[in-house]
Amino acid sequence: MSLKDTLRSAQPESSGPLVEVRNLEKHFYDNDNIIDRLLGNGPVSIRAVDGISFNIHRGETLGLVGESGCGKSTTGETVLRLQEATDGSVQFRGDRVFEMNGDDLSEFRRNAQVVFQDPYTSLDPRVPVGQTVREALDIHNIGTKTERNERVRDLLERVGLSEDQFDRYPSEFSGGQRQRIGIARALALNPDFLVLDEPTSALDVSVQAQILNLLADLQEEFELTYLLISHDLSVIRHICDRVAVMYLGEIAEIADVDTLFESPKHPYTKALLESVPRAETAERDRDIETLQGDVPSPRNPPSGCRFRTRCPEVISPNSMDIDQHVYRELMHFRELVENEEISVHKIAQDAGISESATELDSREQKAFVETVKDEVLDIELPSSHESTVNDAIAHLVDEEWERAATELRSEYESICETSNPQLTDDEQPVACHLYK
Amino acid sequence: MKPILRISDLSTRFFTKSGQVNAVESLSMSIDDGEVFGIVGESGSGKSVTARSLIRLIESPGKITAGKIEYRNAEVADEIEDSNPEAVDGDYVDLAALPEDVVRSLRGPSFSMIFQDPESSFNPTLTVGEQIAEAVEVQRRASSNPRSVKSRTSSSAYSLRSYAYGTIMPNRSYVSSESKDRAVELLQQVGIPDPEERVDEYPHEYSGGMLQRAMIAQALAGEPDILVADEPTTALDVTIQAQVLNLLRDIQEETGMTILLITHNLGVIARMCDRVGVMYAGEIVERGTLSNIFDEAVHPYTKGLLGSIPDIGSAGGRLQPIEGNVPSLMDEEMGNRCYFADRCPKAMKTCLEKPADLSVDGAKEHEVQCVLAKEEYDESDALDPGQFEGEDS
Numbered sequence: 001m002s003l004k005d006t007l008r009s010a011q012p013e014s015s016g017p018l019v020e021v022r023n024l025e026k027h028f029y030d031n032d033n034i035i036d037r038l039l040g041n042g043p044v045s046i047r048a049v050d051g052i053s054f055n056i057h058r059g060e061t062l063g064l065v066g067e068s069g070c071g072k073s074t075t076g077e078t079v080l081r082l083q084e085a086t087d088g089s090v091q092f093r094g095d096r097v098f099e100m101n102g103d104d105l106s107e108f109r110r111n112a113q114v115v116f117q118d119p120y121t122s123l124d125p126r127v128p129v130g131q132t133v134r135e136a137l138d139i140h141n142i143g144t145k146t147e148r149n150e151r152v153r154d155l156l157e158r159v160g161l162s163e164d165q166f167d168r169y170p171s172e173f174s175g176g177q178r179q180r181i182g183i184a185r186a187l188a189l190n191p192d193f194l195v196l197d198e199p200t201s202a203l204d205v206s207v208q209a210q211i212l213n214l215l216a217d218l219q220e221e222f223e224l225t226y227l228l229i230s231h232d233l234s235v236i237r238h239i240c241d242r243v244a245v246m247y248l249g250e251i252a253e254i255a256d257v258d259t260l261f262e263s264p265k266h267p268y269t270k271a272l273l274e275s276v277p278r279a280e281t282a283e284r285d286r287d288i289e290t291l292q293g294d295v296p297s298p299r300n301p302p303s304g305c306r307f308r309t310r311c312p313e314v315i316s317p318n319s320m321d322i323d324q325h326v327y328r329e330l331m332h333f334r335e336l337v338e339n340e341e342i343s344v345h346k347i348a349q350d351a352g353i354s355e356s357a358t359e360l361d362s363r364e365q366k367a368f369v370e371t372v373k374d375e376v377l378d379i380e381l382p383s384s385h386e387s388t389v390n391d392a393i394a395h396l397v398d399e400e401w402e403r404a405a406t407e408l409r410s411e412y413e414s415i416c417e418t419s420n421p422q423l424t425d426d427e428q429p430v431a432c433h434l435y436k
Numbered sequence: 437m438k439p440i441l442r443i444s445d446l447s448t449r450f451f452t453k454s455g456q457v458n459a460v461e462s463l464s465m466s467i468d469d470g471e472v473f474g475i476v477g478e479s480g481s482g483k484s485v486t487a488r489s490l491i492r493l494i495e496s497p498g499k500i501t502a503g504k505i506e507y508r509n510a511e512v513a514d515e516i517e518d519s520n521p522e523a524v525d526g527d528y529v530d531l532a533a534l535p536e537d538v539v540r541s542l543r544g545p546s547f548s549m550i551f552q553d554p555e556s557s558f559n560p561t562l563t564v565g566e567q568i569a570e571a572v573e574v575q576r577r578a579s580s581n582p583r584s585v586k587s588r589t590s591s592s593a594y595s596l597r598s599y600a601y602g603t604i605m606p607n608r609s610y611v612s613s614e615s616k617d618r619a620v621e622l623l624q625q626v627g628i629p630d631p632e633e634r635v636d637e638y639p640h641e642y643s644g645g646m647l648q649r650a651m652i653a654q655a656l657a658g659e660p661d662i663l664v665a666d667e668p669t670t671a672l673d674v675t676i677q678a679q680v681l682n683l684l685r686d687i688q689e690e691t692g693m694t695i696l697l698i699t700h701n702l703g704v705i706a707r708m709c710d711r712v713g714v715m716y717a718g719e720i721v722e723r724g725t726l727s728n729i730f731d732e733a734v735h736p737y738t739k740g741l742l743g744s745i746p747d748i749g750s751a752g753g754r755l756q757p758i759e760g761n762v763p764s765l766m767d768e769e770m771g772n773r774c775y776f777a778d779r780c781p782k783a784m785k786t787c788l789e790k791p792a793d794l795s796v797d798g799a800k801e802h803e804v805q806c807v808l809a810k811e812e813y814d815e816s817d818a819l820d821p822g823q824f825e826g827e828d829s
Contacts, residue, residue, distance in 0.1 A: 067673035067674070067676075068673055174761045177761075205478070205702075205741060206478060206740060206741060206744045206758035207757070208757075209743075209744035209746075209755035209757030209758075212746065212755055213754055216754070231674070233674070234745065234746040234748040237746060237747070237751055238746035238747070238753075239746075257751050261748070261749075272675065275674040275678035276703065276748055277678070277701070277706060277707040278703050278706060278748060279702035279705070279706050279730065279745055281706065281726045281727045288678050290678045290682055294643040294645055294676065295643075295673075336629075341629070342630065343630060343632040343633050
C-alpha cells in the first residue's frame with residue numbers, strides 16, 4: 001500500500017455536517033495569579049468567545065469575519081482544540097472533539113489542520129523547510145523515510161515551489177513562498193478540514209491573489225473543507241460559500257456569501273460592508289455613515305445586544321415618537337452619564353459658575369444645563385424630550401450620576417439593552433431585535 | 437499655479453553590510469498646493485522611504501545621494517537666503533541642500549508626519565496630552581522668536597540640565613498651560629470624546645483608533661503646510677479606518693493643507709486622493725488622476741495590482757495575480773532595464789532598456805514609465821521568458 005493510500009483510507013464516509021459547533025465558549029482570566037488572590041482581587045473574565053454555534057458542511061468554505069478582538073481567531077483555535085474550551089461542544093464527523101483522547105485525538109489532529117497568519121514567525125528558522133513539512137508525517141509515523149520525503153517533494157511542487165528547495169531554510173524564501181510552505185505543512189497528512197487563520201493578511205495584494213488562487217485549487221483537488229478567518233471582507237467575498245459575522249465574541253449574522261453581501265440584515269454587517277473603501281473612482285464621492293466609537297472591551301461587554309452602543313438602528317421604546325438619530329444621540333449621552341464620562345467641573349467653569357458656589361440659582365442651573373447640551377449633544381433636542389433630559393442634567397450639577405442615569409434609563413431604555421437577541425432560526429440567521 | 441513641492445531625481449540609498457540598496461531611484465514628482473497626492477505600492481517598493489526622504493528622516497545607513505526636494509514658501513526662502521544661498525531658488529527652498537538644524541525648524545510649521553503604528557509612536561511614560569502639548573510648545577517658542585532658527589532647535593528644554601531637573605522634580609513641566617489648553621483643543625478637533633479628561637491619560641488607556649487621532653492632533657500642532665501620512669490606517673479595523681479617513685478629509689477641507697498619503701491599499705487611495713503615483717522598485721512607474729489610474733491604466737504593473745484585488749462587489753472567479761515577487765532592490769541585481777520586465781506579461785525586447793517617462797495620449801498629468809504608452813504589444817518581439825532565470829531565487 002502506497003503512502004497516499006494509507007493517508008486516504010483514514011477517511012470513513014458519513015453524512016451530516018463535517019464540523020458542528022454548539023454554544024462554544026472560551027473565557028480567559030486576568031488577575032488570576034497568587035498575588036492577586038492574596039490581595040483579594042477576583043479574576044476578571046475576558047469573554048473572547050461567548051456562546052456561538054455554527055455548522056461547517058463538507059467541501060464548503062465558511063468565512064468568519066470581524067474586527068480585531070472579536071474572538072474569531074480564538075474560535076478557530078478552540079474548534080481545533082488548540083485552546084481548551086470553557087464550555088460548549090465541537091463535533092467532528094459526529095465525534096465529540098473535547099472528549100477525545102489517545103488514538104481518536106491523534107486521528108482528529110491528522111484530519112484537522114491549520115495555516116497561521118504570519119509566515120515569518122510560524123516556521124522554525126533553523127529547520128530546513130522540507131523537514132518542517134515532513135514533521136507531521138514523522139510524528140504520525142506514516143510510511144518509510146523515503147516515502148515521506150517523496151511526499152514532501154510532491155507537496156512542495158503542488159503548492160508552487162520546486163522540489164529542490166527541500167533543504168533550504170525559511171529565511172531564503174519571500175513571505176508568499178513561506179505561506180506556501182505553511183500550506184504544504186498543513187496538507188502533509190491529507191486532512192479534510194483546514195482552519196485558515198488570516199492566511200493572506202501579512203502579504204501584498206499581488207501575492208495574496210496567488211495564495212487565494214492556490215487555496216481554491218487545493219480545495220477542489222483534495223476536497224477540503226475550510227474555515228477561513230479574516231478581517232478582509234473582499235477576501236471573504238472572494239472565496240467563501242457562507243459567512244459568519246462576529247462581534248465581541250458572538251455571532252451577529254450567518255448567511256451565504258451573496259445574501260450577506262447583497263442584502264445584509266444585521267446593522268453591524270451593514271456598517272462593516274459600508275466601511276470598506278472600494279478601489280474605484282466613484283469611491284471618493286461615496287458618503288460613508290461611519291460607526292461611532294470603538295469596540296467595547298470584552299472584559300465588560302455591554303448588556304443586551306453587544307452592538308447596541310454603536311448601533312445606528314438601536315430600537316426606541318415602542319410608544320415613543322422620536323427620530324432615530326435623536327434617539328441614537330440620546331443613547332450615546334446616556335452611555336456617557338452611566339460611565340460618568342462628562343467633565344462637569346470643566347463645564348461648570350465654561351458656564352461661568354464659580355467653583356466655590358454651593359447652591360446654584362435657577363439662572364446658573366439653566367446655564368449649566370445648556371452648556372452640557374452644547375458640549376456633549378451633537379443635535380438640537382425636540383421640545384418633547386427636552387424636559388426629561390434637562391432634569392437629568394440638573395442632577396449632574398451635584399454629581400448625582402446614579403440618579404441622572406436612572407431617570408434617563410426609565411424613560412429611554414431600549415429592548416437592545418435589556419435582552420440579548422439570539423440568532424433567528426431561518427434561512428439567514430441574524431441576532432438582532434429588528435428581526436423577530 | 438506653481439506646485440508646493442517639486443522633487444527631481446531623488447535617490448535614496450542604504451549602504452548595508454550585504455550591499456547597497458537603491459530604495460528610491462531617480463524619482464521625480466510635483467505636488468500641488470492643497471491636493472491629496474497618494475503613493476501606492478507593495479511592501480519594499482520604496483514608498484515609505486520616499487515619504488521619509490521628503491522630510492529628511494533618513495537615518496544611517498541610509499542617505500539621500502542625489503536630487504532636489506524643493507519646497508515653495510516665500511517666507512522661509514527669505515529667511516534662509518542669507519545663511520544658505522545655495523539652497524534657495526526664488527520662492528523655492530531645496531530641503532536636500534539645507535543643514536539639519538534648519539530642516540528641523542521646518543518640521544512642524546511646514547511639514548509633519550503621521551506614522552503607521554500609533555501604539556509604538558507614542559511615549560508610554562508620558563500622557564497623551566503632554567506629548568501633544570510639547571509639539572505645541574515647540575511651535576509657540578519658535579514663533580515668539582521667529583528670526584532665529586537656532587531658538588527653535590537648541591532649546592534648553594532638551595538639555596541635560598533640564599532633564600536632570602525634570603527627574604528630580606517631576607512637577608517642573610516643560611509645557612506651559614496655554615500649550616496644554618491648545619492640546620485639549622486639538623484633541624477636540626480630531627474627535628476625541630471628553631478631551632479635558634482624556635488629555636491626562638496615558639497612551640495605553642487609548643484605543644488604537646483614538647491614538648491615531650491623537651497622532652493626527654500632534655501633527656496638526658504646528659499647522660503644517662504639508663502632512664505626510666504613512667499608512668495612517670493600516671493598523672486599524674475597517675470601521676475605525678472609515679472614521680479616521682473621514683477625519684483626515686474633513687481636516688484637509690478645513691485647513692486646505694496638502695497631504696501626501698502613502699498606502700498599499702488602493703481602496704484608501706480611491707477614497708482620499710486627487711492624484712496617484714504607483715511605485716514599483718523605487719520608481720514611480722505610473723502617475724495620474726484617480727480615473728487615469730483606476731480606469732485608464734497603461735502600465736502592466738498598475739493593471740496587475742488592480743487585477744489582484746478581490747472584488748467586494750462580486751463573488752468567485754479567479755484573481756489575476758502578478759507572478760513572481762517584488763525585486764530586492766540590491767544594487768548589483770538591478771541592472772539598467774525596466775525593473776518590472778521579469779514579471780511583466782507583456783515584456784518585449786525593448787524593455788531591456790530603461791523606459792523614459794512618457795505621457796499617455798498627450799494628457800499632461802498622466803505619465804507612465806513603460807514603452808506600451810507609445811507602441812502596441814507585439815508578440816514577435818516578446819522577451820524570452822528564460823531571460824531572467826538565475827537572477828532571482
